[in-house]
Amino acid sequence: MQRGLVHALAWSLATGAAVTLSWWGVHTVMAGTAYDPPRAVPISASARGGQDPTDGLSSSTQRPEPSRSPSATTTPRTAPKPSTPPPRQPSHTPADNSPSPARSAPRQGTVKSYGTDGGRVVFELGKDWAKLVSATPAPDWSMQVWTNSTWIRVNFSRDNGTTVSVFCTWNDHPPQVEIV
Template sequence: MHETPGTPRSPHPARRRLVHGAAWLLATGAAVTLSWWGVHTVMAGTVYDPPQALPVAATQDEPTAKPPVSSSTHRPEPSASASAPSASPSRTSHSPKPTPTPRTTSPSPPPSGSVKSYATAGGRAVFDLKKTSATLVSATPAAGWSVQVWKQPTWIRVEFTSGDKKVSAFCTWHDHEPTVEIADY
């Protein structure tokens, strides 16, 4: 084949594939980065405090709460006849990491609050209600619903949203003991 003097020569098919592949990689990388950034931005606004574990309060029928004799997190105090502790922690084949031994000997006082759960059409809100304040323990939306939380010094609002439907659990304690009201709108 003869080339005419004014006709540009077409690039090799391998070079063309390389250019197309590089363009595809750049476009895909940009799309993934943009998508990740968008999801990250949306999710950053929905973060709320993680749930806190609360100790179980003693019932009024029990005069004093006694610490458990043994459990998975509490080990009995060693007796005087026990051998001296070793300088390095012992490891067993079942547990790769040593478990810490609690050093407290007296039980912690029971909490002054009461953990209450409120189920709504949009999800479940759990509050720890004390005499003069309240804290949000958790806010779990139902399937197809989202949750948003607002906190102020004298109130907490948990709002579940799905399309045009909204349900709020509104906990207030200004000049009174904490109360929770559920509103659908």
């Protein structure tokens, strides 16, 4: 009887240690892969054809443009304003009218959304470029994204083996989106 209790106790301890070690290993690996689900980004007014009250908002994937107005150089309110403008000094250097890279307008494209069974993908499409704005998987679907200089691929997959792929390519042609 005592021998049976010792074997049962040894088996219980070994099983408990194995389960604990397995759980700790899986938990450690999974903790590094967990992420917050992506948030949807509002579509701009130009894409919808109307006014958008959220035009001033930015998403976590796009930073707002810095202000170009010189707000730090404003004069205080108590400073008297001159009644006549100061005389202009003649310039001895030729004016440089060439556009500088810093002043060039940012690339702007058309924002288009594509819905699939696996989720929704939003691209900004230009004449010879494309940019992924957001990709949101549907419930019970997972997502993977691959990017390259001439294509973007978004895969939505399910545990049962179902996969939906959204391809956007623009190699020597305007961007084309294909859902497979």
